[in-house]
Amino acid sequence: MIDLDLIVSVLPVLAAGLFKTVWLSLLGAILALGGGILIATGIERGPHWLRRTLSAWTLVTLSLPLLVLLYLLFFVLPEYGLTLSPTTVGVAGLGLYYAPYVSQLLLGALSAITPGQFEACRAMGMAPWRYMPRLIVPQMLPLLLPSMTGLMIGLIKDSALLSIIAVHEFMHAAKAAISQTYAPLEIYLIVALAYWLLTSLIDSLMRRLERRMTRHST
Amino acid sequence: MCATEQAADDRHRYAFRARNIRKTLGDNEILRGIDLDVEPGEVVCILGPSGSGKSTLLRCLNWLSPPDDGEVRMGGELIGLSAATNHRRVKLPDSQIRRQRSRIGMVFQSFNLWPHLTARQNVMEGLISVQGMRRDEAAKRAEEELIRVGLGNRIDVWPSSLSGGQQQRVAIARALAMRPELMLLDEPTSALDPELVGEVLEVIQSLAAQDTTMIIVTHEIQFAADVADTVLFMDEGLVVERGDARQVIHAPEHPRSARFFKRFTDTQTVSRQD
Amino acid sequence: MSFIQILVANLPPLLEGMGMTLLLTLAATLLSWVVGLATLATQLSDSPFIRIPGRLYISLMRGTPALIQLFVIFFTLPLIGLGGLPMLAAILALGLNSAAYVAEILRANTRVVGIGQIEAARAIGLSPFRTWTRIRLPQLLRASLPALINEFTILLKTTPLASVVAVTELTYAGQLVIARTFESTTILLATAAGYLLIALPILLLAQRLGLSAFKQAGGRA
Numbered sequence: 001m002i003d004l005d006l007i008v009s010v011l012p013v014l015a016a017g018l019f020k021t022v023w024l025s026l027l028g029a030i031l032a033l034g035g036g037i038l039i040a041t042g043i044e045r046g047p048h049w050l051r052r053t054l055s056a057w058t059l060v061t062l063s064l065p066l067l068v069l070l071y072l073l074f075f076v077l078p079e080y081g082l083t084l085s086p087t088t089v090g091v092a093g094l095g096l097y098y099a100p101y102v103s104q105l106l107l108g109a110l111s112a113i114t115p116g117q118f119e120a121c122r123a124m125g126m127a128p129w130r131y132m133p134r135l136i137v138p139q140m141l142p143l144l145l146p147s148m149t150g151l152m153i154g155l156i157k158d159s160a161l162l163s164i165i166a167v168h169e170f171m172h173a174a175k176a177a178i179s180q181t182y183a184p185l186e187i188y189l190i191v192a193l194a195y196w197l198l199t200s201l202i203d204s205l206m207r208r209l210e211r212r213m214t215r216h217s218t
Numbered sequence: 219m220c221a222t223e224q225a226a227d228d229r230h231r232y233a234f235r236a237r238n239i240r241k242t243l244g245d246n247e248i249l250r251g252i253d254l255d256v257e258p259g260e261v262v263c264i265l266g267p268s269g270s271g272k273s274t275l276l277r278c279l280n281w282l283s284p285p286d287d288g289e290v291r292m293g294g295e296l297i298g299l300s301a302a303t304n305h306r307r308v309k310l311p312d313s314q315i316r317r318q319r320s321r322i323g324m325v326f327q328s329f330n331l332w333p334h335l336t337a338r339q340n341v342m343e344g345l346i347s348v349q350g351m352r353r354d355e356a357a358k359r360a361e362e363e364l365i366r367v368g369l370g371n372r373i374d375v376w377p378s379s380l381s382g383g384q385q386q387r388v389a390i391a392r393a394l395a396m397r398p399e400l401m402l403l404d405e406p407t408s409a410l411d412p413e414l415v416g417e418v419l420e421v422i423q424s425l426a427a428q429d430t431t432m433i434i435v436t437h438e439i440q441f442a443a444d445v446a447d448t449v450l451f452m453d454e455g456l457v458v459e460r461g462d463a464r465q466v467i468h469a470p471e472h473p474r475s476a477r478f479f480k481r482f483t484d485t486q487t488v489s490r491q492d
Numbered sequence: 493m494s495f496i497q498i499l500v501a502n503l504p505p506l507l508e509g510m511g512m513t514l515l516l517t518l519a520a521t522l523l524s525w526v527v528g529l530a531t532l533a534t535q536l537s538d539s540p541f542i543r544i545p546g547r548l549y550i551s552l553m554r555g556t557p558a559l560i561q562l563f564v565i566f567f568t569l570p571l572i573g574l575g576g577l578p579m580l581a582a583i584l585a586l587g588l589n590s591a592a593y594v595a596e597i598l599r600a601n602t603r604v605v606g607i608g609q610i611e612a613a614r615a616i617g618l619s620p621f622r623t624w625t626r627i628r629l630p631q632l633l634r635a636s637l638p639a640l641i642n643e644f645t646i647l648l649k650t651t652p653l654a655s656v657v658a659v660t661e662l663t664y665a666g667q668l669v670i671a672r673t674f675e676s677t678t679i680l681l682a683t684a685a686g687y688l689l690i691a692l693p694i695l696l697l698a699q700r701l702g703l704s705a706f707k708q709a710g711g712r713a
């Protein structure tokens with residue numbers, strides 16, 4: 001049967017792993033957001049060849065499993081002189097994998113803004129760098145929030161893969177805990193519960209934010 | 219040069235002129251060589267059937283949708299193009315075009331208020347972002363403009379809580395606050411429920427009474443007859459007839475304009491008979 | 493040895509791996525449709541005792557990493573006498589995970605059949621069962637098709653997880669070859685190409701059917 005003392009003894013290890021997971025996921029998310037904005041800008045305002053390249057790249061990342069991408073970054077890059085730490089590979093992999101998804105969401109939300117809004121800004125003599133952040137992006141946020149949350153939750157779950165390339169996050173901590181307690185099922189169930197609580201928390205937080213944001217939209 | 223001659227000279231110098239505006243979209247030649255003159259304080263109404271290119275023309279005038287050929291001058295200054303051209307059209311840098319646009323106010327059919335800003339903030343935005351005004355000054359002017367259009371009790375309200383007519387009046391206040399030299403109004407009442415049209419027309423009428431220079435594209439022929447100095451009748455990308463508002467509407471000379479206005483004058487005579 | 497030479501020399505195990513990947517994907521997809529439909533049924537039930545467990549299932553499957561789900565199933569199977577079957581664990585894990593998403597796709601599309609049609613069916617005297625099988629389900633499935641195809645590609649992308657429990661699908665097969673030949677670059681690129689070869693045609697098909705292929709994203713690994 002389950003030895004509670006043993007389980008409690010490994011809780012600190014697990015907690016540290018969970019913290020690492022959240023941290024790495026955040027870093028990956030920021031990378032994905034930045035990459036997504038770059039890709040979206042490139043597709044929206046870039047020359048024709050850039051648009052086609054980026055769209056093709058997006059299709060490739062859609063077909064490529066994250067694990068294979070991580071392996072590619074982890075094993076292939078060193079052969080060309082770029083040896084990155086597992087953590088760097090992990091965060092870069094998450095960012096690269098999710099950036100195209102982010103860009104698609106951004107483009108979708110952008111196209112949902114009526115052209116008249118842009119006309120009003122331009123007719124007044126505003127420059128894009130002025131009106132995009134103040135007038136257009138705030139209108140995009142309520143549209144982006146639900147789908148971005150989905151991506152964030154997905155990213156957190158996908159971060160579990162990083163354990164396979166020996167990044168010391170939550171799953172990795174679970175393995176360490178198992179080697180100490182010899183109770184794989186119990187540990188994995190606890191870890192699963194923790195992930196579930198985390199993702200549910202994010203989901204409900206975002207839903208509340210969304211409700212506040214759509215207070216006064218037409 | 220005596221005073222009146224000087225004054226007339228100044229008026230001509232500050233006039234708004236468009237010459238030979240042409241624009242093709244896809245396969246369609248939407249504008250086939252339009253000329254336009256507006257004197258300061260004059261109200262020009264552009265009337266015509268759908269598809270005649272009226273809205274496209276308006277967007278050419280403030281270079282929102284640059285014409286393929288022709289030039290536009292505001293007070294003698296060339297809009298959108300570098301003055302040092304000969305036969306090549308050289309675009310002005312974006313920042314300069316934007317500055318020119320800020321001297322022209324535009325009101326849209328679908329209002330295009332920014333939904334996440336209150337009425338006051340909508341009016342303030344251009345003042346702060348484009349004209350570099352201080353927040354408190356902008357807030358005060360915004361308040362004044364909103365009172366001018368009759369929305370003194372709706373200053374800090376969200377657009378979603380305003381009726382269509384009220385939203386359009388905010389849009390007019392937003393354009394006026396920038397103190398433009400010229401106002402362009404693109405079918406300002408076409409998207410409004412009939413009972414809300416009146417309040418917007420009233421505001422435009424008061425603007426006309428205050429000598430605001432305006433070019434209005436509209437379907438409201440009676441309104442054009444009341445408020446306009448000059449009427450342009452457009453059909454299929456050309457100005458078919460132009461002249462004094464009352465004369466063009468009630469006694470058109472060209473057969474096409476006659477056909478267009480006949481429907482209007484017919485309903486007029488019918489209603490006058492009861 | 494050049495890229496091509498290495499590739500050709502190791503093609504057999506890689507192709508076998510691809511075959512295993514396809515088998516895994518198809519088996520898990522089948523399971524996901526069956527369980528997904530059953531889960532949808534729970535969500536449409538009037539009894540909370542049926543609805544809530546279903547809701548819980550969906551929430552758990554979508555809120556936890558598939559990797560953990562695989563491990564949990566992998567370590568549970570021996571307890572019910574089905575130990576030593578990593579392939580089974582993989583099919584179960586991937587299938588049950590995908591089922592939750594299938595259930596959500598179907599649920600989102602139940603609105604396709606408007607209340608008017610259901611009323612018409614009742615007016616004719618069609619039994620609820622018949623209304624379902626002849627009127628609602630066919631339309632529901634047709635409307636969900638693009639999203640279901642997309643889900644298939646996503647499931648395909650989760651199959652590399654099975655390599656973690658030593659199922660010889662494409663990724664694991666590649667790893668074995670690399671262990672033997674040390675040609676990581678070539679083999680990994682070949683592995684990547686293998687997945688692209690299967691997924692891209694399907695993605696393009698889904699795009700033709702009108703679904704933005706980016707609807708569902710990530711979180712399935």
